[in-house]
Amino acid sequence: MADSPATPPSDPRRTGAPSHPAPRFRRLVRCENCFKQFDAGDLAVGERFRCLCGALLAVPRSEAQEAPVVRCASCGAPRAAGAVNCTFCEAPFVLGESERNTLCPVCASRLGDRQRFCHNCGTRIAPEAVAGGRSEYSCPSCTPERRLSSRRIPDATAGLGMLECGSCSGIWLGHPTFEALQERARREVAPEPLARAGRPGAKRPKALQKVTYRPCPVCRKLMVRRAFAGSSGVVLDVCGSHGLWFDATELEATLAWIRAGGLSRAEERLAEERKEAARRAAIAKQEIREVEAEPPAEARWFELLGDLAEMVFEAVGRKR
Numbered sequence: 001m002a003d004s005p006a007t008p009p010s011d012p013r014r015t016g017a018p019s020h021p022a023p024r025f026r027r028l029v030r031c032e033n034c035f036k037q038f039d040a041g042d043l044a045v046g047e048r049f050r051c052l053c054g055a056l057l058a059v060p061r062s063e064a065q066e067a068p069v070v071r072c073a074s075c076g077a078p079r080a081a082g083a084v085n086c087t088f089c090e091a092p093f094v095l096g097e098s099e100r101n102t103l104c105p106v107c108a109s110r111l112g113d114r115q116r117f118c119h120n121c122g123t124r125i126a127p128e129a130v131a132g133g134r135s136e137y138s139c140p141s142c143t144p145e146r147r148l149s150s151r152r153i154p155d156a157t158a159g160l161g162m163l164e165c166g167s168c169s170g171i172w173l174g175h176p177t178f179e180a181l182q183e184r185a186r187r188e189v190a191p192e193p194l195a196r197a198g199r200p201g202a203k204r205p206k207a208l209q210k211v212t213y214r215p216c217p218v219c220r221k222l223m224v225r226r227a228f229a230g231s232s233g234v235v236l237d238v239c240g241s242h243g244l245w246f247d248a249t250e251l252e253a254t255l256a257w258i259r260a261g262g263l264s265r266a267e268e269r270l271a272e273e274r275k276e277a278a279r280r281a282a283i284a285k286q287e288i289r290e291v292e293a294e295p296p297a298e299a300r301w302f303e304l305l306g307d308l309a310e311m312v313f314e315a316v317g318r319k320r
């Protein structure tokens with residue numbers, strides 16, 4: 001890979017005086033963890049962002065290249081030597097679009113925006129979201145038309161990202177991101193924990209609200225409602241595979257609760273409860289063992305009979 005800046009010759013932002021609205025340049029970046037693709041056209045080379053799976057991605061320094069058509073741009077099938085049309089979908093092996101403003105996430109070939117496959121390496125072109133911008137994911141709380149925007153979490157060390165709704169201010173976090181935030185909040189625990197940490201959900205009378213199950217923005221399956229850490233008072237919407245949804249102020253409240261030592265206390269309580277349960281189980285076992293050690297009822301009855309017989313014999317003997 002050449003070490004020159006990755007600006008393709010026709011990058012509309014660099015060429016002078018466009019007479020008509022210049023098409024947006026799309027540099028696609030693929031997550032090697034989950035293979036989701038992102039349009040990182042708004043980010044600089046080397047800039048980092050989070051995939052929705054939590055993996056940290058960087059915009060690669062790769063030089064755009066003009067590649068020969070060796071794959072079908074419509075179905076990805078390989079081109080037979082000299083073939084004019086694809087054997088599978090009959091699409092012609094000439095690129096339909098004169099403007100090619102999309103960079104293949106795998107081989108950096110310049111592609112037309114409507115190409116479904118890279119005509120060089122055969123990679124399917126399917127960007128999920130704009131990195132650092134509006135995503136294709138719908139807000140779980142608002143209407144499906146309301147899209148979540150991605151934003152980097154301020155002060156996060158590893159460039160953590162989140163999706164938020166511009167309308168209801170709800171926040172979507174992937175599981176690894178929420179774990180990282182919890183870890184950070186834990187390290188920030190105040191040495192003198194507040195005597196009575198306010199419960200995050202206290203201000204909102206959740207019980208009075210109608211319980212609604214919301215769809216996961218990624219897979220659209222209804223999320224489960226789960227009480228966070230049991231005693232936090234926060235009930236979150238959770239998709240086991242993708243992440244968690246926080247209503248407007250819930251994330252801040254949850255992190256504040258962790259900072260105030262809430263999570264540590266909840267864990268201590270859990271450990272205590274486990275210890276207590278183990279103690280009780282041990283006592284119960286001991287009691288069972290003691291019961292087993294005692295002779296069964298009929299054995300005692302025979303013993304009594306034996307004693308009685310002895311007494312009778314003794315009495316008879318004395319009479320003689």
Ligand SMILES: [Zn+2]
Pocket residue numbers: 031032033034035036051052053054055
């Ligand atoms: Zn990923």
Ligand SMILES: [Zn+2]
Pocket residue numbers: 072073074075076077086087088089090091
């Ligand atoms: Zn084809």
Ligand SMILES: [Zn+2]
Pocket residue numbers: 104105106107108109118119120121122123
């Ligand atoms: Zn390619």
Ligand SMILES: [Zn+2]
Pocket residue numbers: 139140141142146165166167168169170
């Ligand atoms: Zn919303």
Ligand SMILES: [Zn+2]
Pocket residue numbers: 216217218219220221239240241242243
């Ligand atoms: Zn999901």
